[in-house]
Amino acid sequence: MGKITVLGDFEKVFPSSPKVRELEQKGYTFDYAEPRSDSDTVEALKNADIAILVRERAKMPRHVIEQLPNLQMISQTGSGTAHLDKGALEENNIKLTLTGGTSAPSVVELTFGMIIGCMRQFTVHRNHLMQEQWKQIPGFELQHKRIGLIGYGEISREIAKVAQAFQMEPVTWRPTGEKGDEEIPVLELDELLATSDIVSIHVRLVPELKNVLNREKLFKMKKGSVLINTARGALIDNQALIELLESGHLLGAGIDTYPEEPLTENPFKNCPNVILTPHIGYITWEVLQRFADISLENIIGNLPTLSKQ
Known part of the structure; x- marks a missing residue:
């Protein structure tokens, strides 16, 4: 049915979430990438229907978003959006959800x-x-x-x-x-x-x-x-x-x-x-697991509203 790509899961937390299995049962496949540049991000998401972004580890400026015609939704962990061009997301009808302040x-x-x-x-x-x-x-x-x-x-x-x-x-x-x-x-x-x-x-x-x-x-x-x-x-x-x-x-x-x-x-x-310290305020195993579970729940809750199937 669709492809979900997780960007920036350095700690490999997402594969252990039971919500992954729930989405796989609905027909979604998962890919994982750790992009280091905008071109890496485009390459990782070029065939993705849904992207999960772990904090600000991957930036999404306008020129990246406009190269992703298949993307329907971004499930962002945390509540920060400074790394996203929200105007470009709206113009391209890409839904954005956040997990909130779980950290x-x-x-x-x-x-x-x-x-x-x-x-x-x-x-x-x-x-x-x-x-x-x-x-x-x-x-x-x-x-x-x-x-x-x-x-x-x-x-x-x-x-x-x-x-x-x-x-x-x-x-x-x-x-x-x-x-x-x-x-x-x-x-x-x-x-x-x-x-x-x-x-x-x-x-x-x-x-x-x-x-x-x-x-x-x-x-x-x-x-x-x-x-x-x-x-x-x-x-x-x-x-x-x-x-x-x-x-x-x-x-x-x-x-x-x-x-x-x-x-x-x-x-x-x-x-x-x-x-x-190297930006570890939110990096504990408990927070990362909450990020994974809630971001996946956000996807499950929004599946009926995604139009480009």
């Missing part, structure tokens, strides 16, 4: 791992020990510290709950979304930056928020504070952040996302007080 628990846990690692200077201590130097540098407790959350979606709400369990004071700046239902104080961005011991970013990369923490804003951060970015790399000015880390104005930073991925040249190589 919140994993991102919350990584965020707090980075916070604790920065406040207790894990990387600095590791570097000393690797050089056979025994140096005990005092760190800071989390209790009674203010954590400023940029954005107030599902992830920020969960972080606020965990922060309160640590006896921290969560506050937020909320640039988008419905306002008025906040359970924590809402501040202007400048006040949040100037008064927070930890600033953690949790907003989507939309045009109006690109470089939201530019040089001017970053230099307003409280001396001795920590910045955590598990959202998107293009939200901050990395060069300004590096200057603040190297000068000691910031105690540390935890960075999981970068303006260009994969990261090929490390701009933080001279910053011993930074924790770097």
Whole structure:
């Protein structure tokens, strides 16, 4: 009946989902590909009726979409769509579904791992020990510290709950979304930056928020504070952040996302007080399995509406 191609399933999670068997019983066949370029994506999808995209591992700009006349549907894992030309999808009558924010628990846990690692200077201590130097540098407790959350979606709400369990004071700046239902104080961005011991970013990369923490804003951060970015790399000015880390104005930073991925040249190589991870906020086996199951359920639920059989 049709062909489904999964792009970017590096961890090989999809084949084990029972939803694959359900779709195979309906007559669909599955292919898997790991494209590294736009031309790879076109080649992988040229005969596909449905594409499943694992996060932003494969981009779908207009010139790619227009070379895929058979494509009827994209089942996207996660809720980010910055890598998709949604206008081109609509013009070509390609349906788009999302799995939503199924990765919140994993991102919350990584965020707090980075916070604790920065406040207790894990990387600095590791570097000393690797050089056979025994140096005990005092760190800071989390209790009674203010954590400023940029954005107030599902992830920020969960972080606020965990922060309160640590006896921290969560506050937020909320640039988008419905306002008025906040359970924590809402501040202007400048006040949040100037008064927070930890600033953690949790907003989507939309045009109006690109470089939201530019040089001017970053230099307003409280001396001795920590910045955590598990959202998107293009939200901050990395060069300004590096200057603040190297000068000691910031105690540390935890960075999981970068303006260009994969990261090929490390701009933080001279910053011993930074924790770097390769965009793993959502990468746990539990999240990947939820992505697989829900994206396949989205396909099953939309089969009656697909017209190009």
